[in-house]
Amino acid sequence: MNARTLDPAHHLIAKEPYYEPVGDEIQLFEAAYRQRIPVLLKGPTGCGKTRFMEHMAWRLKRPLITVSCHDDLTASDLVGRYLVKGGETVWVDGPLTRAVRCGGICYLDEIVEARKDTMVVIHPLADDRRTLPMEKLGQVVEAPPEFCLAISYNPGYQSVLKDLKQSTRQRFVALEFDYPSAALERRVVATESGVSDAIADGLVRFAQMTRNLKGSGLEEGASTRLLVHAGKLIADGISPVTACKSAVAQAVTDDADMLKAIQELSSSIF
């Protein structure tokens, strides 16, 4: 088994990731990149934020280092720490430091999930200083011009406690993402999963119905990602109703009545 090593070259994306622009987000991102302004991606889950980052990394030919933030993520997890090797201590860079050193794109996914003190370490990187102080090493690493910082957050479902601090959010250029329009979403689903246009159309219509349910018992409607999952199952020979049940209904809710209702919606379409 060949595990992926931490060599920055491995973070380069060779093949173009499929991405359908919704508006002018590609131009905006490129402009922000040239002007060295960090970027904040806002939007509901599964609407294409991570895919967009992969696409941009490919377009800009920079390595992409993604960190999925969780509520136990500490500053040392990002910056780096000493480890013990044999009888000695060895410094190991964290993902953020690696991205700064190699001039890559560091993408902090779901940043609000991280602990509040963790967010502060990105502040000096996110303004015109563009530096990463590493107190334990007594160094300040200056980011090369190619380095880019991007963070994402979903304003919809997280708790009020996990809002992004003003001091953090006001350092970023914000790109807002939402579910694509019906025609675009149909194209995305068809291209990604390989189902026919008619099936993709049904899936998109079904997603629309679940999004109508948002607020009346459903926290979030079906995302484009779930539709792609369902589409892939269908393309592999699963019947559409079963695919919708496993890939969409069960994924968005555990509530028995709601599950049944979503089931009835999908069986009405297919």
Add this chain to the structure above:
Amino acid sequence: MAKPLTAAEMEASLHAWLETEFTYFKVEQLALELEGLTRDEQDFILGWIRRIASTHITLAWQFGRRAPALLPRMERRLLEAWAVHTCDVFDRTGLQTALRVMEEVDSFDETQHRNDAAGALFEDIAPVLGNFVCGLSGRRLRIEKGEAAWTDGERIVLPPLIAALPSLDDNFQLAKATVALLWAQTRFGSLRVDFSALGARYADPERALARLHALETLRLTARIARELPGLHREMLRLRARLDPGLPPRWQRFETMLGTSQAAVDDSLALLDAAYDEAECPQWSDQGSLRPEAIAAARAARLDKEKARLRIRLAELLEEHRAAQAAPQAAPETPPALAVEPHDENGRLDFAITLDGAPLAPPDNVRQLLTSVYLDFGEIPPEYLTPAGDGEYDPDRVFDQPEDPDAVWHGTYHEKGAELFPEWDHGRQHYRKNWCVMREKTVPPVHDAFYRDTLDKYAGVVKHLRRKFEALRDENRLDKRQTQGDEIDLDALIEALADAQDGREMSDRLFVRLHRAERNIAVAFLVDMSGSTKGWINEAEREALILLCEALELLGDRYAIYGFSGTTRKRCELFRIKTFDERYGDEVQARISGIRPQEYTRMGFALRHMTKLLNRVEARTRVLVTLSDGRPDDYFDVYRGQYGIEDTRMALLEAARTGIHPFCITLDRDARDYLPHMYGAARYIILDDVRQLPVKVTDIYRRITT
């Protein structure tokens, strides 16, 4: 299988349950009838007689007289539903109507109901179909229970049981098809017709309406075939089993109305021809058409929505103007608002433009636009003039919260109140919408109580502060961890020494900062019943002041409510501090203003607090009740076992949603019922009222760490 009971054995129970000493019911005959049944059947009937008797003895007697004869021809599930329904009717409208429901079962015709066993009960399907219809586009429709299937454009009414077919699944599909057709009537414009004017044009209005309904069903079925092909397949399958084929002379109508452009006007255009047809098809999934209900709902809706939409648009423009960089002088001519509905591919959306520039409509505007569009098939221009200043009185246009005290000045008891169920342990079933609950605010009393309390407990407060401050700071360094931010030098030195000695080196070499973030929301529910008068009331108020002081230190989110009531019709919850409110003069004055009120009815208060707590985002939710004794209410069964069981059930419900209930009680005489009542909760009994203020904070500290 257990041996059947003898008549004599059953007679004894029946005498007791039906109180034959006073009621003179002839239970001997009933016991003889029951003797012939199996033990299982006997238990079923006897159990229900006992349960209904706890509601009303006459109902139980009537049930007992009928049940043995019904058992062979009626499903048990239905018998049960019938018994519960009778009790519900009794709760709502009294004995006479309940007896009538009881008697209706005599006309129960087996042949007509041979599929009932597999029938879809309204209670089972309503939650599913409610969400189903919500997912479809258009106005949000409610599902309600009635005697037949129909719609008025705002709600869809379904009968209690749909049982046309021998399998439950098919019956559910039939209900679903019915709901979809009724939804389509609203969504695709059938309800825009002026039915009374239309009926007047024909010699036989009924005949005309029936034919229009049939034409519309043809048109809507074609619509559903395009929008919801899966459902259409099911509809065809069920129709093939239930309904005769379409009369040959109607087939031309089907073709004409099957095109994608067909609208309600096309059906109206064909009505003359259809009127002359002798035959008129009917489908088992089409429900019935109720022109009066449709007209009434529409009349009530139109003006209100027009006003609402115009006010919302004015707000939208105001916001838009405020957001513009350079504030412009108010334009001479009103800005040109245009709304373009997009009704295609099953989606209904609106593009609003202001002087040609697009404007994103907020959700409430979009919903109003949807509703208006469904009423007219377009957005009439006069709906798009934003309301001028003072043109409408917002109090009249929008639903206002009711003044909780106004109800006692003549308006109807239950208007604007929240209804809660109550557990009836005798019936082993909830009494639906039983408690009429209103929230009120405690009138604040600005006096020296707050200062006096702090002075009186100065020593305690200091002690509390210290204790709680220690609690607050929970961050600590965990040593000797396998992972961590920094190297634990002590551990490393030891490990290296071990390695020198040839022993195994530990891998626990790191220190790690442990941060236990407190994430607690707590609701305090304080007994404000009349029995707290005097000492207890004062102790409660002092305890609350001390608690607030301590909680402010911790930063836990908390709310304080008091409860009291007189009978189920007047359950009152007193707001002292809500979760969002800051602790300050106003809250202190309200605590000072807590006065003993009426009785101790606890179930509704627990249920309401459960609801409030569940709306708060927190990792741990705690519900602390502070009461002085057993549940009690004025001249009501609530006193005694009933109240204890209801309180117990409410606590169980809270625990089931993940809340930690905790009860503090001052009732020293009644330790016997407490373990049962507080079964789901942990509790503590305080012997001395005077301990309360000092103890409560201590208890709180214990249960939250």
